[in-house]
Amino acid sequence: MAQDSSPEPGGSRWDVLTKTGAGTPMGDLLRRYWWPIAGASELEHSGTLPVRLMGEDLVLYKDLGGKYGLLDRHCRHRRADLSYGYVEKCGLRCYYHGWLYDADGSCLAQPYEDMAHPDARLRDEVRIKAYPVEELGGLLWAYFGPEPRPLVPDWEFFSWKNGFRQIVKAEIPCNWFQCQENSIDPVHFEWTHSNWSVRLAGTTGPYTPQHVKVDFNEFDYGFQYKRIRTDTTDKDRLWTVGRVCLWPNGLFTGNHVEFRVPVDDENTLSVMWHFSRVPREREPYVQNSIPTWQGPIADPATGRWITSHVMNQDFVTWVGQGRIADRSQEYLAPSDRGIVMIRRRFLNDIEAVKEGRDPKAVARDPETNRAIALPVAEREKFIDGFERTDFLRDPFSRRNLQGYIFQTGQPAEVRAAFLAAMGFSEAEAGADPRPFDPLAPAPR
Ligand code: FES
Numbered sequence: 001m002a003q004d005s006s007p008e009p010g011g012s013r014w015d016v017l018t019k020t021g022a023g024t025p026m027g028d029l030l031r032r033y034w035w036p037i038a039g040a041s042e043l044e045h046s047g048t049l050p051v052r053l054m055g056e057d058l059v060l061y062k063d064l065g066g067k068y069g070l071l072d073r074h075c076r077h078r079r080a081d082l083s084y085g086y087v088e089k090c091g092l093r094c095y096y097h098g099w100l101y102d103a104d105g106s107c108l109a110q111p112y113e114d115m116a117h118p119d120a121r122l123r124d125e126v127r128i129k130a131y132p133v134e135e136l137g138g139l140l141w142a143y144f145g146p147e148p149r150p151l152v153p154d155w156e157f158f159s160w161k162n163g164f165r166q167i168v169k170a171e172i173p174c175n176w177f178q179c180q181e182n183s184i185d186p187v188h189f190e191w192t193h194s195n196w197s198v199r200l201a202g203t204t205g206p207y208t209p210q211h212v213k214v215d216f217n218e219f220d221y222g223f224q225y226k227r228i229r230t231d232t233t234d235k236d237r238l239w240t241v242g243r244v245c246l247w248p249n250g251l252f253t254g255n256h257v258e259f260r261v262p263v264d265d266e267n268t269l270s271v272m273w274h275f276s277r278v279p280r281e282r283e284p285y286v287q288n289s290i291p292t293w294q295g296p297i298a299d300p301a302t303g304r305w306i307t308s309h310v311m312n313q314d315f316v317t318w319v320g321q322g323r324i325a326d327r328s329q330e331y332l333a334p335s336d337r338g339i340v341m342i343r344r345r346f347l348n349d350i351e352a353v354k355e356g357r358d359p360k361a362v363a364r365d366p367e368t369n370r371a372i373a374l375p376v377a378e379r380e381k382f383i384d385g386f387e388r389t390d391f392l393r394d395p396f397s398r399r400n401l402q403g404y405i406f407q408t409g410q411p412a413e414v415r416a417a418f419l420a421a422m423g424f425s426e427a428e429a430g431a432d433p434r435p436f437d438p439l440a441p442a443p444r
């Protein structure tokens with residue numbers, strides 16, 4: 001499959017796949033989808049949050065009336081930074097001369113002009129760049145594309161019950177697409193996570209069971225990837241169901257979904273939404289607000305990337321490929337078939353958008369956009385729940401109880417809230433020397 005790595009004569013398909021700016025082919029395609037840009041808990045109280053997304057500097061805010069908005073970072077008057085603006089009952093006010101903007105981009109007030117030149121109605125002709133914002137699953141979503149806007153995808157996991165949820169962000173200094181290609185890469189798990197963790201622990205083995213077969217297939221909301229390892233068969237759920245490359249920007253594994261959001265062509269916002277089902281003894285459990293935290297990716301002491309946690313290991317692979325991975329220099333192998341499949345889907349959908357059609361997985365029908373069911377290998381773990389004793393027998397849950405494995409930097413208050421939700425004390429959660437392999441067949 002190495003021939004797939006050569007660029008097109010007369011133009012680079014790699015540029016097409018990686019450029020996200022407005023007016024670029026991929027930029028126009030990506031603007032047909034809603035993007036998760038923050039945790040709602042980051043704006044629990046009204047206020048502003050500076051954000052950079054899709055190559056644009058913006059300000060996200062919640063006004064005193066509880067309405068969200070996403071506006072150009074710079075005031076339409078004389079370009080003051082609106083992330084320092086103050087929210088009013090309706091809208092965001094610039095701190096320089098007091099112009100007030102609503103979430104739809106209209107100018108509600110220009111205090112001096114309204115006073116001195118009320119007939120001029122200058123504000124009627126002023127509009128600031130504005131994008132719609134919606135809340136779903138404790139996430140704030142933004143839409144940067146043309147009207148009519150589609151619906152925010154209502155994935156089933158957003159309405160799963162009895163779970164402790166957390167949203168974890170990270171800023172990754174590389175192009176978003178190499179991050180998303182990792183969503184359809186089963187073999188890396190063996191080397192980036194399992195075996196590297198063995199080596200990072202200072203031992204040289206044993207290595208985890210090897211992948212012997214992988215497969216990929218497309219479905220309405222993405223692609224599934226499937227694997228058989230030396231310790232599993234074609235009866236195992238990692239083969240019959242597998243994992244999901246969620247369209248267009250996510251990886252969904254069951255207990256969490258990772259979204260890769262373009263900040264600009266050389267930076268990505270990683271947004272993870274994580275669900276931990278509480279043991280049955282703790283039901284009914286209702287979580288009123290989903291904590292959001294952001295973890296570091298570099299060690300300030302050494303300047304090197306942090307390698308200790310699952311997603312941090314992924315981050316190292318992504319940034320290691322370069323700011324924008326040079327795909328003209330890669331040498332693809334049969335295990336990369338899924339990556340070729342998603343590249344082709346994006347390239348085909350670019351054409352669909354040019355022809356005025358909707359690309360893959362754009363939700364417009366409220367009837368089907370309701371708790372959209374996805375392939376979930378360990379579905380019963382999330383839907384049916386389990387007893388406390390099962391929780392402790394499950395290697396993944398047990399390991400996660402000892403400390404958050406996905407990303408470094410979990411705040412102490414989030415850990416405390418997690419343990420309280422699960423009904424375990426820090427002492428009970430304590431160290432367990434048994435080896436941990438999240439892909440191992442379930443204990444019987
Ligand atoms: S610069 Fe914002 S009101 Fe003047």
Ligand SMILES: [Fe+2]
Nearest residue numbers: 188189192314
């Ligand atoms: Fe990974």
